Amino acid sequence: MYSKELVKGTLKTIILKLLSDSDKMYGYEITQKVKELTGGKIQLTEGALYPTLHAMEAQGILTTDVVNVGNRIRKYYTVTSEGEKIARDKVNEFSDFMDTMIFLLDLKPKMG
Amino acid sequence: MYSKELVKGTLKTIILKLLSDSDKMYGYEITQKVKELTGGKIQLTEGALYPTLHAMEAQGILTTDVVNVGNRIRKYYTVTSEGEKIARDKVNEFSDFMDTMIFLLDLKPKMG
DNA sequence: TTTATATACCTAAGTTTCTTAGGTATATAC
């Protein structure tokens, strides 16, 4: 797990990237996918995740589709076309930011 | 300039890296150096910088040396040996975090 | 059978970390 400050500010970018790459995902699924992909190094908290999803829905970035699975509710989120553009912008901005930080901190990236 | 959320959480890391690589620096000098090195893409605000420097001094990470330059005061900051370790840890953690994000966001770094 | 864990949603109070918006003062360029 990384220190809290570091992961701050990346939540929307992560959510939008995962949702853009898949048809639809539900909240709990997003937390599990991030945990799996990062080997547990990034673990989204539900207290941060759900309000962010609701805000992005209110802004027209995401739409929802509520499904009954057995007796439980599952709320699927899909990125709108407007959201797709925001997703690309967010990922590009983060990429640019990382390049700047790599230079500033005099680092060599380990991948690529 | 990057969106505010992104730069959040990197302030201490940036300050400690710059101070570790130099003998000593004063607050205003740090803001100018970061602005110069990032081509204006990261601009530290004094409202964030000074309280952070004071906190790190109180924690024994930094020591100060006040100097008179003409009739003006200049407060130089130096990293303590304890601070050097924290600086290395912070930079390493950020480096690791970037590797994780590069994988998660499916990016290719442009440098290295 | 009841207890713990996993699934699946949610909210609200509190904390941290920053931005915004000031204040003080000297030096220099226009």
Add this chain to the structure above:
DNA sequence: GTATATACCTAAGAAACTTAGGTATATAAA
């Protein structure tokens, strides 16, 4: 004599989280 640069500082407010709950079903273990 007015704006910009240098150089320090603080305090109120905002943003984005964490922490700590609450609700409810399904399943595995004891």
